[in-house]
Amino acid sequence: MSEVSESSDASETKKEGKRARLGTYLSGEWSKGKVKSKEGLLKGWEMGKEKGKTEWIKGKTALQHSLGLGAVPNVIPPGEARLDGELRLVEIGWHPVAGMGGKWLAEQSGLGKMITKNIGTYPDPTQHWAVLVGDFVHQLWMDEDLDVIYNNEKLEREQWRTFEVGKTRFTDEALRQAAVMTIYKMRQERAAYNIISNNCQNFAVRLLDAIQVGAHHQFATSFAVYQAATGDGTIKDLFVDAHPEEQKIDPAEPSGIQRTDTVQNAQHVMDENTTKLDNHSSWFKRGNSSSSK
Secondary structure, three states, rough: OHHHHHHHHHHHHHHHHHHHHHHHHHHHHHHHHHHHHHHHHHHHHHHHHHHHHHHHHHHHHHHHHHHHOOOOOOOOOOOOOOOOOOOOEEEEEEEEOHHHHHHHHHHHHOHHHHHHOOOOOOOOOOOOEEEOOOEEEEEEEEEOOOOEEEEEEEEHHHHOOOEEEEEEOOOOOHHHHHHHHHHHHHHHHHOEEEEEEEEEEHHHHHHHHHOOOOOOHHHHHHHHHHHHHHHHOOOOOOOOOOOOOOOHHOOOOOOOOOOOOOOHHHHHHHHOOEEEHHHHHHHHHHHHHHHOO
């Protein structure tokens, strides 16, 4: 009888050992499974985040390119860069940045917030200004990071409202190099586009100051500094002024070409023809007051 009891006890002990081992095994596998599941979830989350980030960047880039942000091919034909060419008319012109592009630019430049706060006379960023000479437009634009860049394009006159502001002797290639230098200097001071101090009007004024009749010596000095800093620029006979008489401004001698203040003319035109935020605010106030009557 005792032998049967001992055998039964041994059997139970054996079963308990098996159950304990099975429990330990299952517990271990469960723990491994939890770890693997957690790792899998984290990996999936990270992959999802990375994929989402990649898709967001792709979408953002596509939107920016659809709005025309980024560098575009140079359209100025090959030619000699000279400062003593035939006199040519210089104009400034503007056109609206329309539709979604204008809305997006206004949002990025903080236009909406400025209108809401009613804080002064700043130019509307949806109104784009550029310098027009001959068959080409010279303008400030932005890259994908909203830093200022220079680009040019063929002039389609029907798209621009234009104003004559002066004359220049710069050839098309010299104009291009002067514009590149202008943007370089602006980026040295502040690379990012800014609605107040780093915009298309600032660029136009600076470029006009460089290329106007009678400003040869000032430009040559600035361009020489730029060349030394960058190694760029191929303007021929930089310091040779073939028309020194154009340096003079003498009302008593109306005959002949003399220096004119192209910059002052342009600033007056832009001030008179650029919508300002306080004008927007006045319009809103008029609208609100009339609607309340």
